[in-house]
Amino acid sequence: MQKVLVVEDELPLNQQLTDLLENAGYQTMGVTDGENAFPAFQDFAPDLVLLDVMLPNKTGIEVCREIRAVSGVPIIMLTAKTEDEHVVEGLEAGADDYILKPMPSFKVLQARIEARLRPMRQSEASEIVLGPLVIDVLGHEVRRDGVRVSLTPLEFNLLQTLAEAPKQVFKREDLLKKVWGYHYDADTRLVNVHVQRLRSKIEDDPDNPKIVVTERGVGYKAGQF
């Protein structure tokens, strides 16, 4: 049974979420305080974290950074704030995805969770070389000049998707579909922020990227080497 950690300070909402998740077949743990979130994460070792942004004592953004420092486990932010900075800040802290309160329905949330927990696509190649990078598809590992680069599963998936079709330009909507598993209601900021994060880990100069290249007005593609 897959485990979901629910970090939400509103106890009624926390209970509703855990109840619905348990009904849907997940094992859950609810935390209502920012400070307790990271210890709970270490104890519970969840497969996915649902993380509210506005938390007492420690914000969701900080909790997200703490978790990302040690783990690539999928994190979905819950936010009532729709302002750009808030969403972008959460994504930059390492969240894979975000969902606005109130979500259209629990089913939508469930679909997002499932998309994040779905096992990685199988690839025909077991190893892809992209410039200075060696992508070990089976081992879920990326090495740059022999040194291991730590990527979250989502970042790995994004890189793998681009690297598998080195000549293809991916529209942001295509990437949302392929990497995030969305089919509608897409927010292309997700792609932008994650490409930035990915670049900061793999590029020599993230401001002048060579591996993940922007195709102006279209989207992204893998660099030509």
Add this chain to the structure above:
Amino acid sequence: MLSKFASAIFDVFRRSIQVRYVTITVALSAAALVAVGGFLSLTIGNGLFQTRVEQVLQESKQASAEVQKTFTATGNTDVVALQTLVNEVIPNLEQKTANGSRKVALLRSPNQATSQFLQSPISGDLTVSDIPASLREQVAKTENKLVYRTISLESGGVLSPSIVVGSKVVIPVAGDYELYLVYDISDAQETLDFMQSTLAIGGLVMILLLGIVAYFVTRRIVAPVERAALVAEQLALGSLDQRLPERGQDVVAALARSFNRMAQSLETQIGQLSKLSKMQQRFVSDVSHELRTPLTTIKLATEMLEARVEELDPKARRALDTLVSQVARFESLLTDLLEISRYDAGAVVAEIEPNNLGDVVTLAVSGLEPLAETLGCELILKLPSRPVDADFDPRRIERVLRNLISNAIEHGAGKPVEIQVGRSKTAVAVTIKDLGVGMSRSQMDRVFDRFWRGDPARKRTTGGTGLGLAISLEDTHLHQGWLQVTSKPNQGTTFRLTLPRRVGGIFTESPLPLGEILSQRSKI
């Protein structure tokens, strides 16, 4: 070219108070100086002339009396002796003095019975024709009296003003003669000319000085006014901290003080208003956000109940249905409120990119087909053959279109709704026309107002929030476009959305007709 120059001059004249007042001062003082100078030179000229005439008459009287005396006294009747006497006396009358010359002529009066046997002596540079005929007639009729006339005498190509004085002289035996003395009065004319030119130069200098004085005086008065105008303009443009310098106790200082007080009170009031308005926007935004978390909980709880709907009795089911629909309505209200508060806070930025309006309209129409089908309403879409490319934020424009089309379906009384797309060089447009219940004039005037509903009692299928058209109008203004409506009760309503083709583009006409424009909302 010339008219251009003239209009430029006129423009300066019209715009600058200073130029205007200096010009008026100079023109008026010039007129006054011309009048005074004219009067002066006329009076002085007359005086000079009269003095001269009196002098001339005095001299002539003497001369003529002496001549008469000489001829009367002579006892000579001999022609030769008389001629000698004439030749002796008359040329003696010629004078050349510093004051001017005197010329002389002795002419025989015409129409006498006796024949002429004396030669008429005449000064060398004088001819008989210089003596006006009218004067001669007058002399002939007058006895013992001097008659004079002013003439212009030409000598050496120069015309000089002169006075001719005539008198009758009787020469024994020879008959009646006329003695003419011609006085050159150019010296008087010269005096007058000199005086006039002095007056003219003095006048010109005076006008120039007056112009300069007027310039400095008006400068003193206009400068503070100009400064006030500049500061007022800056205030109007939003620099509320602009003030005028307050110096002295005069009316200008009083103006500056009052102006500054006014600016201060404006700044304070606007500051307070904007603070209040910000607080209010903040409040609306905070409330909307704060309500989101409990709303999420209620929604999830409702879903939990929905999953167990079979376990509920019919009344509880109905209650659950109500709960579900009202939660949905609550949510859309919150969303719209938040959107409006963002507009009020000026926090909305359009993501404008090149798009095909036809595609966006098609998408909006296809999204609303299910609603149209439910209400038995046919949607007719009329697209131009060419793509309707324009720059806009597709998400916002689709929202506007969805809102307008769903309104048309709802109020269309089941009759077809026609959606037409048009383009011109400068603009693109969509009209949404229904043949439904329509609106009265007063209803139409309020149609874009927040929370306004045409008919509060009307059953609403889509559970609108009352903010839809207000948001649509804001979205349109964000694109610097027009959103207009025309309507007649029981005949239907047409909305028209017009957008510039390019960002910041200017258009004066929509590519599509709206029909009778009864109420119009466009860019403010």
